[in-house]
Amino acid sequence: METDQPIALHEGLTFNAAKPFTVTHEQVQQLRSIIGGAENSVPPSFVNIVLSAVARELADSGAVPSHGVVHVAEKVTLASSIKVGDVLHTQLTISSIRERAGAVQFATESTITTDSDEPVATVVSTLVFNQASVQ
Template identity: 30%
Template sequence: MPLADDLVGRSYPPTAPYDVTAVKVREFNAATGGDSGGGDEPAIPPTFPIVLAFDAMNAFLAAEGIELSRIVHGDQRFRYDRPVRLGDRLTATLTVASVRTVAGNDIIGTSSAVVDDEGRAVCTATATLVHRPGAGTGTDEQGSAA
């Protein structure tokens, strides 16, 4: 069964606050093959807010009872209001921007507003998620009509 259209416009609670520290940036850079930097202030890559966006996406999936194993990540973009800085304390709030069904798959557009501890915008992370239906949804594991 396709996801309900009434998800569009729905927002989910913000993520737990995330402190941007040199250690966390170095861990991210090491995991992604980025510049770990030898100084006190490592380079913060433009994809760093995915840490928060992923937490927000997981909370959305849990709230809607959608299994992560049924999601294919189709697209990810970041639009910055200002750079992420060491010392920032950030949260992300996900809103469902669109839902449509194509060939039995739900195409979900999300937008996660990343803000600092004073509520000022840092960036917006948008993503396209493809939800593959499974057992009990009227399609078999390959997405063919049952």
């Protein structure tokens, strides 16, 4: 979602990845070479790679500062395993925002689904940034 004007951060703000993510053997091997894991499976942490495009949509929107956003918590719920060859779609929604002592804390709920709209994973993340860093 490219825009000339920043988007205001608000609950319900939703981003969709611009294009589907196709899981390749090479991507899985690259992650596995870093973290290890069974040769015939996709590591559960691969969800973070799948979500990177939709997270970039949020970052590029201007709704959050381009620097200084800290990821403080994450909960991943897998509905099914990711497999090489899967074509996945991602959506990220701002689910809550709190402001306190000059900090903005917000939660996102991201979903990963297959081409046939079957759920793969839900990822709930909490992030924080200094309110003074917002222009």
